[in-house]
Amino acid sequence: MPNVRQTREALGTRLRELRLDIGLNGKQFAESLHWLATKVSKIEHGKQTPTEDDIRAWAAATGTEDQVPSLLAQLRSLELAYAEWRRHLRSGTTARQQQIAAIEAETTVTRVFEPSTVPGLLQTSEYARSIITQSIRVHQIPDDLDAGVAARMARQDVLYQAGKGFHFILTEAVLRNRLCPVDALKGQIERLMVTTSLANVVLGVVPFTARLPKAPVHGFFLYDDRIVQVETFAAHLTLTQQEEIELYGKIFNLMHGAAVYGREAVALMTQVLHDLSAAEQ
Known part of the structure; x- marks a missing residue:
């Protein structure tokens, strides 16, 4: 059965793949967004849940704005997934x-x-x-x-x-x-x-x-x-x-x-x- 941790990790893995597709390491990507490198790491490894604004910024930085609706749906699924x-x-x-x-x-x-x-x-x-x-x-x-x-x-x-x-x-x-x-x-x-x-x-x-x-x-x-x-x-x-x-x-x-x-x-x-x-x- 999926749970909060697994669902968050799945979203993090998907975001990490988007970052890797543009050839930036975590530190470089964080700098492009004016974030701490630890934030990128925590999101990608399922240690932190991104906000909707984080999702939109991530998509803009990776040139994948077309995936925003799907990513937001996955985020909302995470929020609803486990009660x-x-x-x-x-x-x-x-x-x-x-x-x-x-x-x-x-x-x-x-x-x-x-x-x-x-x-x-x-x-x-x-x-x-x-x-x-x-x-x-x-x-x-x-x-x-x-x-x-x-x-x-x-x-x-x-x-x-x-x-x-x-x-x-x-x-x-x-x-x-x-x-x-x-x-x-x-x-x-x-x-x-x-x-x-x-x-x-x-x-x-x-x-x-x-x-x-x-x-x-x-x-x-x-x-x-x-x-x-x-x-x-x-x-x-x-x-x-x-x-x-x-x-x-x-x-x-x-x-x-x-x-x-x-x-x-x-x-x-x-x-x-x-x-x-x-x-x-």
């Missing part, structure tokens, strides 16, 4: 749900890949209660469980808005992971089966028997072709670089090829329900 969950959730889980809802409201096509957990837009209230309880306990944030569940349920109104499309791909593990009581899990699977009948929702499941085209390391959310969001145990990543968006779009398409849909997906979910019931006996 600690404790800070993100410092006021509880409700605010986070509202932030996601705002993004979903301005998105036309939402694509979601999940290898372990039912996406929030498809969760039942019982399932959501178990997931949000885990977040509150693990991250030791304010307990706003009821409000957080209500906010997550309110987000689901977007599924029924005209002009919006949704494509979800889940692994079979999502259906079997015991993240809530068995009865709640069975109710959640039944909800997913109903979801397959919605005209603007496409739901695929990657069976355990499928040959995986890429290891399902983590889930992600693609909002149109402008934002990718990734959740880790420690952080929430917002990726905005075009290369990153294209990469996640490619991975989504690969998972699409491995998934089953329609009757096959419903049959798989029915089998999981049968297995859960058999395990209770």
Whole structure:
């Protein structure tokens, strides 16, 4: 997973290559900008984050003004890339749900890949209660469980808005992971089966028997072709670089090829329900 240091180093490497292309060493380049040599070194080695003015000055000095928009996008990606969950959730889980809802409201096509957990837009209230309880306990944030569940349920109104499309791909593990009581899990699977009948929702499941085209390391959310969001145990990543968006779009398409849909997906979910019931006996 990318983090602040790696993202900053990537930007520094790109800037260093621009400097090397004009044949100046670090000291000479710093003098041309009336900077301390240490500033150039720190930026290039990912020890210091450049400002937007620094980026523009760097591009002007290397004759690469045409790259300013891309460089600024990379800088903003760095600024957004890593937000600690404790800070993100410092006021509880409700605010986070509202932030996601705002993004979903301005998105036309939402694509979601999940290898372990039912996406929030498809969760039942019982399932959501178990997931949000885990977040509150693990991250030791304010307990706003009821409000957080209500906010997550309110987000689901977007599924029924005209002009919006949704494509979800889940692994079979999502259906079997015991993240809530068995009865709640069975109710959640039944909800997913109903979801397959919605005209603007496409739901695929990657069976355990499928040959995986890429290891399902983590889930992600693609909002149109402008934002990718990734959740880790420690952080929430917002990726905005075009290369990153294209990469996640490619991975989504690969998972699409491995998934089953329609009757096959419903049959798989029915089998999981049968297995859960058999395990209770």
